[in-house]
Amino acid sequence: GAVVSQHPSRVICKSGTSVKIECRSLDFQATTMFWYRQFPKQSLMLMATSNEGSKATYEQGVEKDKFLINHASLTLSTLTVTSAHPEDSSFYICSARGRGPSSYGYTFGSGTRLTVV
Amino acid sequence: KNEVEQSPQNLTAQEGEFITINCSYSVGISALHWLQQHPGGGIVSLFMLSSGKKKHGRLIATINIQEKHSSLHITASHPRDSAVYICSTSGTYKYIFGTGTRLKVLA
Numbered sequence: 001g002a003v004v005s006q007h008p009s010r011v012i013c014k015s016g017t018s019v020k021i022e023c024r025s026l027d028f029q030a031t032t033m034f035w036y037r038q039f040p041k042q043s044l045m046l047m048a049t050s051n052e053g054s055k056a057t058y059e060q061g062v063e064k065d066k067f068l069i070n071h072a073s074l075t076l077s078t079l080t081v082t083s084a085h086p087e088d089s090s091f092y093i094c095s096a097r098g099r100g101p102s103s104y105g106y107t108f109g110s111g112t113r114l115t116v117v
Numbered sequence: 118k119n120e121v122e123q124s125p126q127n128l129t130a131q132e133g134e135f136i137t138i139n140c141s142y143s144v145g146i147s148a149l150h151w152l153q154q155h156p157g158g159g160i161v162s163l164f165m166l167s168s169g170k171k172k173h174g175r176l177i178a179t180i181n182i183q184e185k186h187s188s189l190h191i192t193a194s195h196p197r198d199s200a201v202y203i204c205s206t207s208g209t210y211k212y213i214f215g216t217g218t219r220l221k222v223l224a
Contacts, residue, residue: 033213038158044203091158097222108160115219 002028004096006109013084013116021079021112023094026113030096033077034106035069050077086117120144121203130222136191138167138218140204143185151178154202154217160203163189193217193220 003026013019023033035047035056048064050056052073058064068080077096081088091109119143130136140149151163164171164178166187171178175194180187191198199222204215 043216044152044160044205044215046212093158093160095160095162103169106162106165108152108162111158113158 002096002098002107004030004094004109005108006112009098010108010113011115012116015116016083017082018080018082019114021081021092021094021114022108023077023079023096024084025075025096025098025107028096028098028107029074030098031074032076033069033071034065034080034095034097035077036093038093040091044093046077049106053083060114081114084114086116089114089116119216120204121204121213121215123202123218125218126216127219128221131196132195132222132224134194134222136194136198136220136222138189138191138202138204138220140187140189140215141185142187142204142206142213144206144208144213146206146208148207150205150207151187152205154201154203156200163202179221189218193219196222196224198222215220 006025007022029105033050036044038044046059047062048056048058048069050069052071052074071077091113094109095106124139148165148167150165153161166180175192177190201217201219203217206213
């Protein structure tokens, strides 16, 4: 079945530094990639949607200059948290939707737990 | 009131029991999704449906568009079904997630 590989699974960084999270679709072409954030004991929140080759569409309240999303190819999307602060500590997860009649579902990455100290 | 509400929030069942998780929504949607989130955080998409009923193994999902309500059923529940089940709606411009139902199935 469809697989999305997300790295790293855990990262601890110092306040003010940037962190890049990668999501790769391993056996399908991800035409659309979704990035979510989840705070402890809270629901998933969609941050942004990106289509391959075009700029990401950010949800209201998500700073596009802080959360940089790149979807330059059909198999790779990255989320960079710039100038991270402790309040950015969260669980970040991607999901991908691919091409083709059987790819209507969403395949999720395994998530990245970010801790900013 | 949340636009997507799930019930119950927490559910404990004995192995073998039939389980129902409910989702009500108040917005117009193009599809409704059921997701399963494991304790480590990993998420699996279980169903995407816009009408009727879908079945996959021991899982059944139904949706009533007129009543804006969906249910996820688990037959012959097993401890490995223990997870958080999340209902999510998708519309033209918006994705909304329920707060999840935490299911624990005891052996």
